Amino acid sequence: MFQLIAPFFQDLYERTGLNFIVFYAPYEYDRFLSGIAISLQLIFWSIVASLLIGVFGAWAQSARSPVLRGLVGAYIQAFRNTPPMIQLLFFYFALGAFTPQVDMGGYYQPLISSFAWAIISLGIFGGAFNVEIFRSGLEAVPDSTREAAESLCMSKWQIYTYVTLPLAFRISLPALTNNLISLAKTTSLAYVISVPEVTYSLNQVWSDNINVPEMMLLLFLFYILVVSLLAAGLHFLERRLALPGYGQ
Amino acid sequence: MSLQTKSKSPAGADWTADQPIVSLCDVHKSYGSVEVLKGISLDVRKGEVICIIGPSGSGKSTLIRCINGLNDIQKGSIKVEGQEVNDPKLDLLTLRKKVGIVFQQYNLFPHKTALDNVMMAPVLVLKEPKKEVEERARALIAKVRLQGKENAYPGELSGGQQQRVAIARSLAMRPDVMLFDEVTAALDPETVKEVLLTIRELASEGMTCILVTHEMGFAREVADHVYFTDQGVIVEHGPPRQFFTKASDPRTRQFLSQIL
Ligand SMILES: Nc1ncnc2c1ncn2[C@@H]1O[C@H](COP(=O)(O)OP(=O)(O)O)[C@@H](O)[C@H]1O
Ligand SMILES: [Mg+2]
Numbered sequence: 001m002f003q004l005i006a007p008f009f010q011d012l013y014e015r016t017g018l019n020f021i022v023f024y025a026p027y028e029y030d031r032f033l034s035g036i037a038i039s040l041q042l043i044f045w046s047i048v049a050s051l052l053i054g055v056f057g058a059w060a061q062s063a064r065s066p067v068l069r070g071l072v073g074a075y076i077q078a079f080r081n082t083p084p085m086i087q088l089l090f091f092y093f094a095l096g097a098f099t100p101q102v103d104m105g106g107y108y109q110p111l112i113s114s115f116a117w118a119i120i121s122l123g124i125f126g127g128a129f130n131v132e133i134f135r136s137g138l139e140a141v142p143d144s145t146r147e148a149a150e151s152l153c154m155s156k157w158q159i160y161t162y163v164t165l166p167l168a169f170r171i172s173l174p175a176l177t178n179n180l181i182s183l184a185k186t187t188s189l190a191y192v193i194s195v196p197e198v199t200y201s202l203n204q205v206w207s208d209n210i211n212v213p214e215m216m217l218l219l220f221l222f223y224i225l226v227v228s229l230l231a232a233g234l235h236f237l238e239r240r241l242a243l244p245g246y247g248q
Numbered sequence: 249m250s251l252q253t254k255s256k257s258p259a260g261a262d263w264t265a266d267q268p269i270v271s272l273c274d275v276h277k278s279y280g281s282v283e284v285l286k287g288i289s290l291d292v293r294k295g296e297v298i299c300i301i302g303p304s305g306s307g308k309s310t311l312i313r314c315i316n317g318l319n320d321i322q323k324g325s326i327k328v329e330g331q332e333v334n335d336p337k338l339d340l341l342t343l344r345k346k347v348g349i350v351f352q353q354y355n356l357f358p359h360k361t362a363l364d365n366v367m368m369a370p371v372l373v374l375k376e377p378k379k380e381v382e383e384r385a386r387a388l389i390a391k392v393r394l395q396g397k398e399n400a401y402p403g404e405l406s407g408g409q410q411q412r413v414a415i416a417r418s419l420a421m422r423p424d425v426m427l428f429d430e431v432t433a434a435l436d437p438e439t440v441k442e443v444l445l446t447i448r449e450l451a452s453e454g455m456t457c458i459l460v461t462h463e464m465g466f467a468r469e470v471a472d473h474v475y476f477t478d479q480g481v482i483v484e485h486g487p488p489r490q491f492f493t494k495a496s497d498p499r500t501r502q503f504l505s506q507i508l
Contacts, residue, residue, distance in 0.1 A: 148355035148414075151316055152369035152421060153344045162372065166359050243358050245403020 002029055019211035022218070028205050035201025036222065042118055042187045042197055043226065047180055049123025054130025058168075059160065061135050072131065079128035084121075085189050091121040092193040118190035126183035133179060137172030138164060170241050177234040184230055185223065198222055263330025269294045269456050270315060270425055276323035277310055284310050286480040287324070292425070292473075297457045299467035299488075302477035303503060308460040311477070312429045315458065316349045328425065341373075348418030349427040352434050354410040356402040362389060362413045363398040366420045374421070381420070388416040392446050408439025412446055419450075426450065428459040464507055468492055476500045 002023075009023035022032035060072045079087065096117060101108040112120075141164050149159040169176075191199045199219060206215040268291035277285035284307045292298050300308050313319040315326055317333050317340045326333040328346055356365050366385040370376050389398055392412035402410050411431055418426060428447065432440040444466050451457050451470050461467055467474055468488045475485040476495075484500045485491065495501050 142355075144351065144353055144355045145357065147318060148351065149357070149369075151318060151344060151349045152417070153341045153373045154369060155341075155373075158372050162368065163357055167357075170359065241359075243403055244401040245405075246358055246401075 002026065018214055019209060020214050020218070021209050021211060022202075022205060022215070028209070031201045031205055032198075032218075035196060035198035038115070038195065038201075039187065039197040039199075039222075040226070042115070042122070042190055042195065043184045043230075045119045046122035046126060046183055046187055049119055050126030050130050050180070050183055053123060053127025054134045055165070057127060057131030058134035058138055061131065062138060075124075076128045076131055079125055080132075084125045084186050085192055087125055088118065088121045088189055088193050092117045114190075114193045114195050117193060118187070118195045122183065122187055122190070125186065126179060129179045129182075130176065133172050133175045134168060136175075137168035137170075140171045141167045170243065173234070173238050173241065177231065177238070180234065181227055181231055184227055188223070263327075265294055267330065268292055268327075269296075269329055270458065271327040272311075272315075272324070273326075274324040275311070275314065275321050275326060277307070277314060277319060277321045284480050285314070285321070288477070288480070288482055289324075290475060290482065290485070292456060292458060294424075294456055295454045296472045297451045297459065297470050298473045298475065299471040300458070300460045300475045300477060301462065301464070301467065301503070301507075302475075302483075306477045307480045308477060309429050312349065312427045312458065312460055315425075315427060316347050317343050318349075345373075345421060346424045347427060348421060348423035348425070350411070350414050350418055350429065350431050352430045354402070354407070354414045354434075356410055356414055356417070358402050361399045361401055362394065362405065362416075365402070365413055366417045369417070370420050385416070385420055388419050389413070391419075391449075392416045393442065406439055407435045408442050411435065411439075411443050415443075415446055415450075425456045425458065428457065428461070430460050430462065432461065432463060462507065464492070464504070476503065478503070 006024040009020045013019050013021070013024070022028045057072050057075070060068050063069060092114060096110060096112065100111050102111050145167070146159055146164060149163045154162070187197065188199045190197050191203070194200065202215045202219050206212045270292040272288055272290050275285050275288040276283065288307075288311060290298070300311065302308055310319060314321050315328065315333065321334055328343055331338060331343065333343055356362075357368065360368065363382070363385055366388055367378070367381050370381045370384070371378055386398060389395065392415055394409060394412055394416070397405060397409060397413075400409075402413070405413065415426075415431075431447075432443050435443065440463070444463060447457065447459070448466075448470055459467075459471070471488050473485060474488050474491040476483050476491070476497075476499075478499050484495060484497045491500075492504065495504060
């Protein structure tokens with residue numbers, strides 16, 4: 001791949017001055033690819049974490065305990081109403097200061113890396129919205145459907161996992177799609193705690209090579225591509241899960 | 249002492265098959281301060297079909313739901329196979345395994361096919377092997393005359409077809425008693441017949457059935473006993489022939505004249 005495109009971009013630079021160095025200099029190429037890989041992992045794991053938090057949060061909100069409900073409500077308020085960048089900084093610098101260091105044989109490293117902090121922080125940020133999204137989905141599942149499951153002797157947990165959640169998930173999916181796309185875009189903020197994702201790595205490239213416009217363009221294209229793929233995937237899921245004979 | 253067949257169920261061990269399978273005694277039920285059931289007593293014997301009729305709001309659905317433990321009661325007793333439904337020690341699951349219920353609005357699981365709707369509870373609750381359950385589910389779907397619709401989703405079925413899937417779904421749990429709450433009330437006249445046919449077959453096979461219905465012709469033909477309720481009390485009851493021709497209470501007569 002690299003061998004194939006390198007001559008073209010080298011030539012392009014020599015003739016026009018457009019410096020897409022990540023496509024012809026092996027060192028910068030590796031930096032770029034590793035940035036992409038880390039961004040994709042960050043997007044994937046943040047989404048997974050936010051979904052888990054969303055499911056359990058929504059479940060906790062339907063719990064009897066007012067304390068539990070109050071805690072989840074406070075969590076949602078706190079994380080929906082503060083900027084995600086501040087949240088990242090808070091987690092990394094404020095909480096990070098209290099996490100133990102591990103001996104790596106001579107030097108010390110924090111137990112939780114900046115990458116892990118980014119996933120935790122972004123998962124919690126996206127999760128705050130997912131709790132609300134799932135909760136309204138759960139509320140839209142008719143009581144009578146749950147009651148039918150109850151009358152068939154299914155346990156509370158079985159009713160939740162086999163009836164309520166699958167239906168709530170389908171109802172939630174359009175709103176969820178929006179939030180997950182927004183979360184995918186927000187992962188670029190991990191830049192502020194030095195996670196070497198694509199924004200961070202391209203920033204290093206353009207600092208070294210003074211080719212800001214070209215690298216910015218790449219960054220844009222990367223996010224356009226990733227977000228359209230994610231959206232296409234989620235819309236495909238929406239169509240796949242659509243209930244035959246319902247709604248349309 | 250006559251020879252008695254003992255119930256196999258662990259709870260209600262004193263119950264024998266010659267006693268009422270469902271027994272209500274002075275049942276009172278309130279929603280908040282509103283008393284909806286004001287002392288209902290009735291007995292249903294094994295294999296009997298009883299119909300409960302009465303104006304809308306008279307507490308018929310509430311009564312049915314209490315027998316299944318979906319609603320609790322404030323006073324009185326409901327026993328199923330000798331077991332007190334409102335006993336706080338009673339595991340509701342044991343009760344519900346004996347009592348199947350079919351609702352007016354079918355309440356199928358819209359994200360599951362007809363076959364999966366029927367299979368779900370036996371697989372999850374009774375933990376029976378999937379293969380066995382599938383065989384039984386297919387047989388039940390055939391029994392309610394829906395062969396070929398196994399893989400249809402509820403949204404792709406008519407109301408009457410959905411209702412028959414709901415009946416099959418209940419039967420898959422092998423209940424001893426079936427409760428039907430106005431199961432034909434939401435259906436088109438043409439599809440009412442096929443659902444009633446299914447229930448009639450069940451009754452003729454000896455299933456104990458408690459039906460809330462407005463289908464008087466059906467009640468007259470299938471029921472062993474008819475109960476008329478109004479404002480939370482049983483106004484009048486009797487075998488259908490007597491009930492429909494010689495009703496003595498003016499409220500019953502008025503209701504029958506409106507509906508027949
Ligand atoms: N969940 C409930 N909360 C409060 N009132 C209820 C509830 N369900 C039913 N009711 C009231 O109880 C009465 C009897 O209702 P129901 O049992 O549904 O009657 P029926 O099935 O005979 O039409 C009605 O007046 C109804 O408004
Ligand atoms: Mg009713």
